[in-house]
Amino acid sequence: MIEESVVNLSRLQFAATAFYHFLFVPLTLGMSFLLAIMETVYVMTGKEIYRDMTKFWGKLFGINFALGVTTGLTMEFQFGTNWAYYSHYVGDIFGAPLAIEGLVAFFLESTFVGLFFFGWDRLSKVGHLTVTYLVAIGSNLSAVLILIANAWMQNPIGADFNPVTMRMEMTSFWDLIFNPVAQSKFVHTISAGYVTGSAFVLGVSAWYLLKGRDIEFARRSFRIAASFGLASALSVIVLGDESGYHAAETQETKLAAMEAMWETESAPAGLTLFGIPDEKNRTTHAEIKIPYVMGLIGTRSTDKVIPGIDELEKKIAARIDTGITAVKALEALRRDPKNADLLARFTAVKADLGYGLLLKKYVADVSQATPEMKARAVDDAIPAVAPLFWSFRLMVGLSLIFLSLFVLSFWFAARNSFMQKRWLLKWAVWGIPLPWIACELGWFVAEYGRQPWTIHGVLPTHLSTSALSAGSLWFSLSGFLLFYTLLLVAELYLMFKYARLGPASLxxxxxxxxxxxxxxxxxxxxxxxxxxxxxxxxxxxxxxxxxxxx
Amino acid sequence: MGVGTLLPFVGKTDDERRVVLNSVGPHWEGNQVWFVTAGGAIFAAWPLVYATAFSGFYFAMLAVLWALFFRPVGFDYRSKVADPRWRGFWDWGIFAGSAIPALVFGVAFGNVIQGVPFYFDDVMMVRYTGSFWALFNPFALVCGVVSLAMLVAHGANYLAIRTEAAIQKRAKASSVVATLVMLIGFAIGGWMIASMPGYLITSAVEPGLAQSPLDKTVIVQSGAWLSNYSKYPLSILLPVLGFGGGLLSLLAITRGRAGLAFVATAVAELGIIFTAGVSIFPFVLPSSSQPGSSLTVWDCVSSHRTLGIMFWVALIMTPIIIAYTSWAYRVMRGKVTVEQIRANDRSSY
Known part of the structure; x- marks a missing residue:
């Protein structure tokens, strides 16, 4: 067994490094396509101002990109350094999309980003435009493959446990690639990136307009960002709804916690718009509910029931009992690997192996688990309600704020009167950080909502780490925080400096x-x-x- | 890595350093992906090696990562502020981000060759029992020096192709020094390995079957790391390539043939890396505390299906990657000069 402090510190370190990484990823995703759009306009119209736009926004893109690459290095190696048992247990499936990401996407993005910056004088107009598109395609492909890996953690299909190697092994590559969770997650996440990129260009352009400088440059940038942003914000919300549907199908516990559904409601369930969840008394105070809506989002039907926490706990308790049998059968099989009888007994119950492992947090020999331990394991299996409930609502609230910003910006851009609307421009400037907050909250809901599992229903988090000491983790965690904060300060300094300097920096x-x-x-x-x-x-x-x- | 390590030494003025940086400016990013993908490929192909090596060499991996942080940022941020203190800081950042990983990887590999103290518990969770400071033993340090020297030699030869005048002169001198260090280090390493305890599998090997690394017996025997060279005589060509490439580079660079020298150091690198690989084959990660837990190329691999998929992806993608990388070098070909940097002050690194 691994000390609890090591597990918590490993989680904290992963969360910190992942949150840092995702400060830079969405902007890269969004801006790479905005750059491609700007350069397309340049190649089509031949107007130099669009080339300058591509170059200037490209400079800001580059400042952000450098830290995206830097913090991404950690992500690629962290599974091995800090999640060794996880890497062994699911590397057969999880490692593949990561390696393919490198070969198919990251090479493309990184090789052509060099030509994007340095190839202006060496390539034809169309040649350079192609390079810009390849960077955008590379960064987006990269997101696809990473999200395929992540979706498998949420919905582990196409894999089976092998008792000889003591790990999960892939049974279908296509199941892994076409995981329905991956698809909605991908479009939701890259759209969130496009929103972030658009909000950034929109906000900085609005600032130039407010200052009355570089009007022509800022006006054109604002327009492009407003249209691209509007389309992306709509897509984020629609696909967020699609994610909700898949969560209902594959991760009932996450959805129940997010929505504070303490008890199973008769179908179709209502959607809690607001309330104050009370974990102790299992109730939500001051609840405002819209009838039927949750049932429609979650099941796409009016008659299917979404299970509440009470019902899920009963199911989990039963699976934990079968899980104990599975763990014991596996232990027997490990001692006598050629015994066909033991193999058959294990195979019959292996679907619940993960639930038996949940008890390992409390007792080494799971057959010795007391009813109290089982009750605690059941309790663990439902993620904490309040953090998920609030993060989710805050994320949705923010998305409505920037959706309205983009609707109004687009509307006034179409009527060509946005430059007089100082309130709108101010809103755009102050709205710059909002998509980042929404992105981080979205990841928090997705990952915290997966707890207590690293692989939902398969591998508990408390078994996934490396056998390190708490001291080593304190050291590495402080080191990461120190270096990342230093680099972030340098990044923000340059971002502000170059945003203030504006296109003059060219x-x-x-x-x-x-x-x-x-x-x-x-x-x-x-x-x-x-x-x-x-x-x-x-x-x-x-x-x-x-x-x-x- | 080589160019980054040489940066503060072959570039004396700010303009010269910018020439050095811009000679790799459009390419370092793509090149670094080989390193990242190597991590991903080990994860996909040998999950247990990925898990054991990365968590076992925890502090060494942290040193590599933290040093690497300064490379992307250094390249991109250095020339965006004119203050000489800012630029000086990033120059040394890029130096550390290049030299430390090169050195640490060599040291880590030197420890792998000697065996690393780890074992697996009953649920196959890996337990590493060595300390960080024990990694720095004489043989491992020799490996570290060889690793750093060969990358510096290669980088110096690259700079000799892409630069001119004073920088080129210093690059050529660095190439000679680094190649000599590499050759001497490689010879010392070979001499040490001959008497070092190596590992041999004594149970029957059944490649291609799903198996656990714990199902075999392994003995430790002095000089066992040389047994492959008698078993597969052609493999002796690898150390020969290592030495031959180094000598050819020395001859070529002193005669002004930088292109040939660059090819020669590439050959030397391949020879040296494969020499290390062949010596310990079929082991990937021998365990010094429980030799039976050692990881070999067969018993810690991914499933047949995963390996099959990775094979096809790599077979299709690698030539494509090499093709567009070569194209990128072609587009950016030619000497990088101080005049060019001055003319493109705002867009250069």
Missing amino acids: GTGRYHLETLPRREFEHDRLRDSQAHLVAARRRPAAGLRHHGWP
């Missing part, structure tokens, strides 16, 4: 601030002014008109 001599004396780049001022002269010679009007496009 040094084309066409944008705001470019003739004013600058403290930035002070020591290359001489070189800049030479470049400026060259640019001015090429475009006679450019040196004079900084607030508009000639």
